[in-house]
Amino acid sequence: MIGKEVKSTCSYCGVGCGVVVKKNAHNRIEVEGDKNHPVNKGMLCSKGMNLHYVVNDTSDRILYPEMRWSRSHPRERVSWDDAMNRAAGVFKSIIRKHGPDSVGFYVSGQCLTEEYYIANKLTKGFLGTNNIDTNSRLCMSSAVVGYKKTFGEDSVPGSYDDIELADCFLIAGANPAWCHPILFRRIEKHKEENPEVKIIVADPRKTDSANFADLHLQLLPGTDVILYNAIGRQLLKKGLIDKNFIKNHTEGFKEFKDRVMELSLGQSSKLCGVPASDIKKAASLIGRSKGFISMWAMGLNQSVVGSDKNFSLLNLSLVTGQVGKPGCGPFSLTGQPNAMGGREVGGMANLLAVHKDLMNEEHRKEVARFWGVDDISPKPGYTATEMFDALEEGKLKAIWIICTNPMVSLPNVRKAEKALKKAKFVVVQDISHKSDTVDLADLVLPAAGWLEKEGTMTNSERRISYLEKHIHPPGEARPDVDILCDFAQRMGFRGFNYNNTEEIYREYTQMTRGTNIDISHLSYDRLKNEGTFQWPVPEYRHAGTPRLFQDKKFYTPSQKAVFNIPVSNGNSLTKPNSEYPLILTTGRIRDQWHTMTKTGKVARLKTHYPDPVLEINLVDAYLNNIKNGDVAEVKSPSGTVRLRAKVTENVREGVVFMPMHWGKQLNHDLNRANNLTSDRVDPLSKEPDFKYTTVSVQKFRKK
Numbered sequence: 001m002i003g004k005e006v007k008s009t010c011s012y013c014g015v016g017c018g019v020v021v022k023k024n025a026h027n028r029i030e031v032e033g034d035k036n037h038p039v040n041k042g043m044l045c046s047k048g049m050n051l052h053y054v055v056n057d058t059s060d061r062i063l064y065p066e067m068r069w070s071r072s073h074p075r076e077r078v079s080w081d082d083a084m085n086r087a088a089g090v091f092k093s094i095i096r097k098h099g100p101d102s103v104g105f106y107v108s109g110q111c112l113t114e115e116y117y118i119a120n121k122l123t124k125g126f127l128g129t130n131n132i133d134t135n136s137r138l139c140m141s142s143a144v145v146g147y148k149k150t151f152g153e154d155s156v157p158g159s160y161d162d163i164e165l166a167d168c169f170l171i172a173g174a175n176p177a178w179c180h181p182i183l184f185r186r187i188e189k190h191k192e193e194n195p196e197v198k199i200i201v202a203d204p205r206k207t208d209s210a211n212f213a214d215l216h217l218q219l220l221p222g223t224d225v226i227l228y229n230a231i232g233r234q235l236l237k238k239g240l241i242d243k244n245f246i247k248n249h250t251e252g253f254k255e256f257k258d259r260v261m262e263l264s265l266g267q268s269s270k271l272c273g274v275p276a277s278d279i280k281k282a283a284s285l286i287g288r289s290k291g292f293i294s295m296w297a298m299g300l301n302q303s304v305v306g307s308d309k310n311f312s313l314l315n316l317s318l319v320t321g322q323v324g325k326p327g328c329g330p331f332s333l334t335g336q337p338n339a340m341g342g343r344e345v346g347g348m349a350n351l352l353a354v355h356k357d358l359m360n361e362e363h364r365k366e367v368a369r370f371w372g373v374d375d376i377s378p379k380p381g382y383t384a385t386e387m388f389d390a391l392e393e394g395k396l397k398a399i400w401i402i403c404t405n406p407m408v409s410l411p412n413v414r415k416a417e418k419a420l421k422k423a424k425f426v427v428v429q430d431i432s433h434k435s436d437t438v439d440l441a442d443l444v445l446p447a448a449g450w451l452e453k454e455g456t457m458t459n460s461e462r463r464i465s466y467l468e469k470h471i472h473p474p475g476e477a478r479p480d481v482d483i484l485c486d487f488a489q490r491m492g493f494r495g496f497n498y499n500n501t502e503e504i505y506r507e508y509t510q511m512t513r514g515t516n517i518d519i520s521h522l523s524y525d526r527l528k529n530e531g532t533f534q535w536p537v538p539e540y541r542h543a544g545t546p547r548l549f550q551d552k553k554f555y556t557p558s559q560k561a562v563f564n565i566p567v568s569n570g571n572s573l574t575k576p577n578s579e580y581p582l583i584l585t586t587g588r589i590r591d592q593w594h595t596m597t598k599t600g601k602v603a604r605l606k607t608h609y610p611d612p613v614l615e616i617n618l619v620d621a622y623l624n625n626i627k628n629g630d631v632a633e634v635k636s637p638s639g640t641v642r643l644r645a646k647v648t649e650n651v652r653e654g655v656v657f658m659p660m661h662w663g664k665q666l667n668h669d670l671n672r673a674n675n676l677t678s679d680r681v682d683p684l685s686k687e688p689d690f691k692y693t694t695v696s697v698q699k700f701r702k703k
């Protein structure tokens with residue numbers, strides 16, 4: 001409706017900025033930042049400001065179901081009825097022949113909570129397998145392990161409002177200036193108004209975040225544990241610790257102390273490549289601060305030692321007693337708008353809904369009772385990379401991919417591509433033909449996108465927002481929950497005949513009753529009328545919970561927070577060698593988001609980086625006879641890419657950087673960063689390592 005304003009939440013990163021949307025006289029969508037939203041107070045970053053272009057341009061949209069009867073035939077338009085009957089028929093047949101663990105769902109941190117909930121209920125409760133995982137596995141599962149083992153549950157303690165109350169920030173393995181810009185703008189403003197506020201950035205690259213910092217710890221890739229343990233050692237040495245908090249509210253301090261004392265300051269400094277004086281300075285800033293916040297993202301999580309990196313960083317908050325008070329706390333930044341909501345409903349292969357534990361028999365029974373099914377399988381499902389390994393091995397026969405583009409985002413992507421081609425049946429449910437994954441689907445289902453459906457999301461600070469439907473989806477596209485419930489009913493399952501999305505939300509919120517994430521009193525009406533809320537919201541008039549653990553009672557059996565001891569110091573599996581002498585780290589650029597299926601449509605967002613470039617240090621460029629703008633050929637044990645070199649001092653000697661966004665469709669196969677990455681994962685979180693791949697680089701010469 002022209003002129004009618006609706007409030008929504010940005011569909012990109014986990015900051016969760018509020019936007020006001022309306023249609024202009026030409027029936028085009030316009031967006032602006034919501035001045036009354038507690039997260040962004042009217043601000044939007046370059047991606048958020050251009051959301052309307054993505055919605056208004058429907059040229060790439062999937063408009064109707066497409067199906068192929070065999071791999072030798074092209075896909076053709078079919079009716080929804082034919083498409084859904086085929087999906088149900090094939091799934092039934094595969095399950096009958098090979099059992100429930102032969103099918104799986106691969107979903108996304110962009111799914112709304114209701115969609116995540118239904119996909120999880122369908123898979124774990126009714127299909128009888130735990131083979132549902134999410135692309136959030138690729139970005140934050142190490143943080144989940146960190147929180148669970150430290151606090152007893154996957155619970156972010158603080159709020160963005162703690163930013164303005166803190167006086168020291170350690171931004172670790174993150175570049176919020178580009179990847180969480182509105183959050184970073186709040187930090188910048190806070191520092192501009194309070195020059196005594198100190199910012200430390202730990203990153204192998206000189207990023208915009210690092211350039212703004214008071215102290216940049218430019219560590220060698222993979223040595224984070226050594227660095228944070230060295231800071232911990234220094235805090236102990238200088239007595240900059242909270243003895244009362246440690247004694248009364250933590251476990252494992254002795255083991256922590258023993259571990260951080262293993263290496264001298266000099267040894268740590270040498271191993272992580274950070275001057276000892278800078279380690280001392282970081283410890284002094286952290287230890288003397290009144291409010292210390294650590295913020296981290298993929299630089300810590302995406303690693304074969306991602307859980308260890310999380311432990312070592314979380315330990316700094318425990319040893320300084322900086323948890324559960326205003327202006328402090330560890331704070332993981334989620335990369336996707338609803339990665340947190342997915343965690344709440346248990347949308348991962350090893351989780352159950354409402355923070356219940358798949359390995360706990362009583363929890364499985366409780367969830368089964370709630371859904372009205374006999375039982376939940378005790379066998380953990382395949383995680384993201386395991387799912388593609390299982391396709392390769394023929395154990396997984398059918399995969400249903402929702403709202404994600406693994407043919408760009410998975411590590412060692414050529415291997416994953418081969419695996420997907422081996423699948424007996426691939427369903428892709430998405431909005432855009434620009435996804436490389438759509439090309440490999442046997443059945444393509446057109447889904448409704450942002451503003452075309454209703455539902456809820458949770459941002460990085462546990463803030464739940466309601467997203468209103470504002471426009472009709474194009475063509476025959478349908479909301480994801482409609483598609484999933486339709487499929488479930490064609491499979492013959494009870495419990496999926498909801499009248500609307502609100503009924504799904506209500507069912508989920510009743511499941512949270514009495515848990516630590518209780519939102520059983522948070523209705524759609526309250527969200528629509530009163531705005532956003534941070535969970536838990538356990539009573540009818542409850543205003544939400546900005547800060548957890550203010551009573552210093554944690555969710556562990558002893559109610560104490562736990563110092564977890566990192567097992568390893570670094571990426572010991574691979575080291576640079578004569579064949580692959582450099583370390584590749586991949587990441588994001590300011591104006592693109594994930595695999596560019598949305599931001600890649602916006603011309604003005606391409607001006608910042610029209611094409612991917614390889615950042616290479618002056619010395620390495622000289623040694624490899626590469627000049628700025630040359631085409632460099634980068635090789636790893638997994639594959640090859642070719643792209644222009646950008647000779648820069650922003651990366652240190654021995655390290656190269658490449659953005660991860662580009663896939664085959666947007667350029668060509670040789671620009672895909674994940675041709676190079678390995679599929680090694682962290683043993684606890686099963687999160688892959690996108691931050692440490694040994695590579696060789698040489699100037700490309702056409703033969």
Ligand code: SF4
Binds near residue numbers: 010012015040047048
């Ligand atoms: Fe959207 Fe994130 Fe930018 Fe906010 S910071 S406008 S949520 S992309």
